[in-house]
Amino acid sequence: MIKIFSNMGTGTSYAIQNKLGEGMCGEVYKAWDKNSRTSWAIKTLKRSNFNSLKELKSEAMKEIDALLKVKHHENVVNLKEYFQKGKHFCLVMELCRGGTLNDFILQRSKDSVTNLRFMKQLSSGVAFLHEQGVVHRDLKPDNILIEFNNLGEPVVKISDFGLAKVFLETFNPSAQEKCISRKYMRTCCGTPFFQAPETQSFHYTHKADIFSLGAIFAAMMLKQKVQINTSQVGVKRDLLVVCMGNLTVADYEIFFNMDYHLPADLWINPQLTLLLNSLLRKDYHERPGAYQLQCAIDKMSDKDVETDIWREIARKIEEADERMIKKDRKRQRKQRRLNNWKKCTIL
Ligand SMILES: Nc1ncnc2c1ncn2[C@@H]1O[C@H](COP(=O)(O)OP(=O)(O)OP(=O)(O)O)[C@@H](O)[C@H]1O
Ligand SMILES: [Mg+2]
Numbered sequence: 096m097i098k099i100f101s102n103m104g105t106g107t108s109y110a111i112q113n114k115l116g117e118g119m120c121g122e123v124y125k126a127w128d129k130n131s132r133t134s135w136a137i138k139t140l141k142r143s144n145f146n147s148l149k150e151l152k153s154e155a156m157k158e159i160d161a162l163l164k165v166k167h168h169e170n171v172v173n174l175k176e177y178f179q180k181g182k183h184f185c186l187v188m189e190l191c192r193g194g195t196l197n198d199f200i201l202q203r204s205k206d207s208v209t210n211l212r213f214m215k216q217l218s219s220g221v222a223f224l225h226e227q228g229v230v231h232r233d234l235k236p237d238n239i240l241i242e243f244n245n246l247g248e249p250v251v252k253i254s255d256f257g258l259a260k261v262f263l264e265t266f267n268p269s270a271q272e273k274c275i276s277r278k279y280m281r282t283c284c285g286t287p288f289f290q291a292p293e294t295q296s297f298h299y300t301h302k303a304d305i306f307s308l309g310a311i312f313a314a315m316m317l318k319q320k321v322q323i324n325t326s327q328v329g330v331k332r333d334l335l336v337v338c339m340g341n342l343t344v345a346d347y348e349i350f351f352n353m354d355y356h357l358p359a360d361l362w363i364n365p366q367l368t369l370l371l372n373s374l375l376r377k378d379y380h381e382r383p384g385a386y387q388l389q390c391a392i393d394k395m396s397d398k399d400v401e402t403d404i405w406r407e408i409a410r411k412i413e414e415a416d417e418r419m420i421k422k423d424r425k426r427q428r429k430q431r432r433l434n435n436w437k438k439c440t441i442l
Contacts, residue, residue, distance in 0.1 A: 099127065100137060100185055101114070102178040109137060109187065116195075120154070120257060121183075125190060135175060136190045142182035144295055154257070155184035162186070163254035164227045168221030172240060172254040191252050193241025197335045199249065200236065200315055207363060208397045211316045213251050216281040218392050220253045221308055222385035225275055225301050228262035232280075234307035235289040236314065236335045258284045268386045275301050275384075279404050288314075288336040292345040302379035305388065309374025310344055313337040313357055316371070367395060 098111040109126035112134070116123045121140040128135060140158075145151040155177075159421035162174035175187040193199055196213070203209075217239070224231055231238075231253065239254040260282075266275045281297045284290075293299040314337040321338065322331045339347045344355045355369050355375045370391055376382050384392065 100139075100180055100321060102176060102185075102187075104178060105176060107176070109135065110135070116335075118257075120254070134190050136188045138186040138188065139180075140184040140186070148182065151182075151184060154177075155186070157261070158256045158259070158435065159186065161229050161259035161261050162188075163342070164261055165224055165256075168223045169221060169253055170216045171223065172252040186254065188254070189242070189252070191240035191242040191254070193243060193249055195221070195237050195238035195242060195250060195309070195403050196239035196315075197333075199241050200318065200335050201333050205318055207316070209249070211367075211392075211395060211397060213249075213315065214237060214312050215389075215392050216251045217253070217311065218385060218389040220251070221304055222268070222389040224253070225385045226266055226268055228264050228266060228275070229256070230260045230262075230278075230280065230301045231256065231257040231258070231304050231307075232260055232284045233286060233289075234304055234311060235286050236311055237286075239311070241400070288334070288343045288346075290343070290345055291379065292377055294346050295345070295349070300379060302382045302384075303381045303386060305374050306345075306376075308385075308388070309371055309382075310337050312371050313344075315429060316357070316361060316363065344375055347374075353377070364395070 097106050100111060101108040106182065107128060107130060109128050112127060112318075114122055114127040115125050115136055121138060123138045125138055126135050126137045127133075140151060140155045142148055142151050145154060159174065159177050162172075166173060172191065173189040175189065177186045179185070179186065221231070221234070233255060234253070238253070240252045240254050241249045242252055244250050259294060260280055264279055278300060280299055280303075283294050283297055285294050285303065285307065289307045289310045291299060291303035294303050314335045316336055319336055319338060320333045321336050323334050324330075325332050335411045337344055338353070342350065347355055354372070354377050356372050359368075362370060370383075370388070374382055
């Protein structure tokens with residue numbers, strides 16, 4: 096039987112299709128609206144995940160307020176409408192067909208040109224959020240989704256505003272830094288590996304988002320991963336991260352009281368390495384603002400990331416790998432012949 100979610104206010108009905116994902120607060124489904132003949136993503140926040148209906152409403156409204164304030168940016172997921180359905184709160188959002196940034200990066204081979212495009216789009220998205228007075232507070236590859244543009248190219252969309260802090264004001268880009276930097280937050284939120292060190296001392300600003308961006312960019316470039324448990328017993332999944340052994344970047348910076356630096360043999364443009372390192376500074380005053388970051392990264396071209404030397408090294412590694420594979424096959428063939436010969440002589 097097809098499940099239908101209807102918004103009694105507008106009369107729009109959505110036929111629920113498959114489940115797209117689930118998180119701490121609820122589930123997300125693909126849904127078909129036959130009036131607009133469009134598929135949407137419906138995030139349902141469930142009463143059972145909250146202490147009371149009042150708490151559910153207040154948490155849902157926090158996410159909705161943030162989404163309403165940041166509507167209509169190419170790199171932020173767009174909220175179409177929202178409604179209450181019994182003990183559920185439904186948020187109807189644009190559908191992102193390419194899954195999460197986490198899976199997108201892990202399922203493809205390293206591609207520094209796409210990485211730079213995503214970095215530009217994310218910097219633009221976060222600059223817009225901060226301009227609108229919204230601090231996301233949980234930026235991570237699982238909360239960044241991929242949709243495709245008219246040319247079929249992947250475009251990143253910042254999503255999941257469940258932990259966002261919304262300030263009443265908006266901040267114009269040139270004056271942004273001075274004004275928004277005075278807005279302090281005290282609730283420790285975020286996700287290990289992407290969480291800024293200062294959030295652990297309950298006194299931080301919008302620059303916590305900049306640290307998270309730095310950790311996301313570094314993770315994309317390095318493609319390090321760890322395995323984590325999922326909500327299904329016995330099922331694990333890969334998580335794209337940046338870490339130093341067992342330590343997250345924030346833990347490393349707090350423990351050793353020093354800044355994290357990207358490995359020198361990353362073979363990307365030194366200017367980009369410097370910029371990425373500046374996002375991960377332990378002292379948040381030393382990190383650039385999102386608008387500053389957007390200006391710096393917009394100036395960089397594909398050529399800047401994929402330098403000739405990096406391409407040459409990658410080619411040589413590939414050739415060496417191929418030689419090794421051929422050698423290995425030859426060795427295996429020889430071993431098989433030897434085994435057959437031994438079998439024959441024993442018989
Ligand atoms: N607009 C969308 N289009 C496609 N898939 C989506 C969309 N929104 C969410 N999803 C999927 O649902 C998953 C959970 O969504 P979301 O992160 O918003 O939920 P959550 O309950 O706040 O999760 P958590 O608290 O664990 O981060 C996402 O990781 C993604 O796979
Ligand atoms: Mg999430």
